[in-house]
Amino acid sequence: MEFGFSQKEIEFQEAVEEFLKKELPPDWPEKSRHWPGGYGTIEMPNREMADTAREFRRKLAQKGWFTIAWPEQYGGKAHSHIEQAIFDERMSYFRAPSVGIATRIAGPTILRFGTEENKQDWIPRIANAEIEMWLAYSEPDAGSDLAGIQTTAVLEGEEYVINGQKVWSTIAHLADYAWLIAKTDPDGHRHHRVSLFVVDNKSPGVTIKPLINIVGVHSFNEVFFDNVRVPAKNLIGDKNAGFYYLMTALDFERLLVGIGGFRRFFEELVEYVKQMEREGKPLGKNHSVRVKLAEIAVKIEIAYLFFWRTAEKLDKGQVPDVESSVLKLTTTELSRHLANVTMEIFGPYSQLVTESEWTPLRGMAPRGYLDCVSATIGAGTSEIQRSIIATRGLGLPRK
Numbered sequence: 001m002e003f004g005f006s007q008k009e010i011e012f013q014e015a016v017e018e019f020l021k022k023e024l025p026p027d028w029p030e031k032s033r034h035w036p037g038g039y040g041t042i043e044m045p046n047r048e049m050a051d052t053a054r055e056f057r058r059k060l061a062q063k064g065w066f067t068i069a070w071p072e073q074y075g076g077k078a079h080s081h082i083e084q085a086i087f088d089e090r091m092s093y094f095r096a097p098s099v100g101i102a103t104r105i106a107g108p109t110i111l112r113f114g115t116e117e118n119k120q121d122w123i124p125r126i127a128n129a130e131i132e133m134w135l136a137y138s139e140p141d142a143g144s145d146l147a148g149i150q151t152t153a154v155l156e157g158e159e160y161v162i163n164g165q166k167v168w169s170t171i172a173h174l175a176d177y178a179w180l181i182a183k184t185d186p187d188g189h190r191h192h193r194v195s196l197f198v199v200d201n202k203s204p205g206v207t208i209k210p211l212i213n214i215v216g217v218h219s220f221n222e223v224f225f226d227n228v229r230v231p232a233k234n235l236i237g238d239k240n241a242g243f244y245y246l247m248t249a250l251d252f253e254r255l256l257v258g259i260g261g262f263r264r265f266f267e268e269l270v271e272y273v274k275q276m277e278r279e280g281k282p283l284g285k286n287h288s289v290r291v292k293l294a295e296i297a298v299k300i301e302i303a304y305l306f307f308w309r310t311a312e313k314l315d316k317g318q319v320p321d322v323e324s325s326v327l328k329l330t331t332t333e334l335s336r337h338l339a340n341v342t343m344e345i346f347g348p349y350s351q352l353v354t355e356s357e358w359t360p361l362r363g364m365a366p367r368g369y370l371d372c373v374s375a376t377i378g379a380g381t382s383e384i385q386r387s388i389i390a391t392r393g394l395g396l397p398r399k
């Protein structure tokens with residue numbers, strides 16, 4: 001067993017950090033108020049930051065860092081998964097605008113299961129950051145149990161005709177294409193009747209309606225498909241095999257935990273407590289505060305270890321199906337724990353959202369307190385992650 005990075009990995013980490021310091025404004029990490037593990041603050045607080053984020057993403061794509069662990073023949077840099085993890089850790093530590101669903105969920109799934117035609121159609125555009133996708137899985141009556149979806153796709157000549165409704169569709173209003181599951185065999189077994197498609201948002205019959213999230217931000221939507229015609233070649237891989245592709249796509253999604261954001265906020269929180277101490281407010285000597293901070297410190301270390309271990313497993317060519325659930329469960333529960341502890345430490349000041357001289361850490365705590373609720377639901381609830389760990393990890397029988 002060896003803990004630590006190789007010289008090549010250290011140099012890559014330094015290159016990423018240098019890039020982030022050069023290409024993001026110095027005050028970006030403070031201005032960008034993304035709560036670790038949260039979903040809610042996908043929109044930039046203002047126009048200037050949105051423009052900076054767009055420009056930053058363009059530069060990342062130019063460097064080939066959108067798809068660093070992809071094979072070179074598909075526009076990647078053929079870096080290891082550990083290097084991908086190093087990149088993710090530094091990006092999230094700097095609260096940098098993240099790379100998207102197309103690059104980290106749809107793209108790797110197409111590379112693994114797509115036909116050659118699928119790869120030619122989608123991979124170059126994803127690698128060049130020309131398109132973004134949204135995840136069209138959940139429906140009003142199917143979330144945890146995605147095999148129970150009702151949306152249908154019926155083949156008519158050279159096209160599939162799609163009818164149904166999706167919900168909780170994060171960034172559907174900002175993205176270009178739906179990464180969609182639909183039923184293609186009404187009589188098939190639950191796990192052999194679903195297929196995966198890429199559907200153009202601009203297709204006639206697609207209606208996107210906003211849903212405002214708990215933080216007050218328009219981050220997700222409900223989306224209706226009314227006789228939407230999709231070219232048959234937009235089917236990914238084999239017909240009726242979509243449920244298995246979906247399980248892998250969910251594993252990829254559960255790896256995107258923004259690990260560095262936890263360390264960044266925790267450092268700010270500890271510094272705040274020290275600053276209070278310097279100002280004569282004995283927060284740092286308070287037994288309860290010390291114990292709570294120590295507990296969080298330990299949990300962050302554990303989350304980091306799971307994070308690196310998952311990347312190592314990927315580099316060995318193994319599927320981290322249990323690890324991705326362990327990582328997702330650990331980090332999202334930590335997101336809630338961190339929010340609770342922060343609110344307790346800030347006391348009555350914790351409710352100040354608007355920035356003022358009295359507002360601790362730019363009002364991140366109350367926003368995070370609301371935002372973190374979604375962390376343990378999106379990409380599969382904590383109950384579902386525990387169930388996966390029990391069955392796939394411990395070999396216990398399915399209930």
Ligand SMILES: Cc1cc2nc3c(=O)[nH]c(=O)nc-3n(C[C@H](O)[C@H](O)[C@H](O)COP(=O)(O)OP(=O)(O)OC[C@H]3O[C@@H](n4cnc5c(N)ncnc54)[C@H](O)[C@@H]3O)c2cc1C
Nearest residue numbers: 039135137138143144168169170374377378379380381383
């Ligand atoms: C912020 C956010 C963003 C999201 N973004 C997207 C998106 O972009 N695209 C998308 O398709 N979906 C998205 N979702 C939806 C998300 O994936 C679902 O909400 C989630 O999978 C749970 O499904 P559900 O809401 O239907 O709840 P249900 O499945 O009805 O679950 C309700 C409760 O029952 C529990 N439960 C259900 N089944 C079991 C079981 N077998 N064992 C134990 N407990 C169980 C659940 O844990 C939960 O507590 C998002 C959700 C959130 C909160």
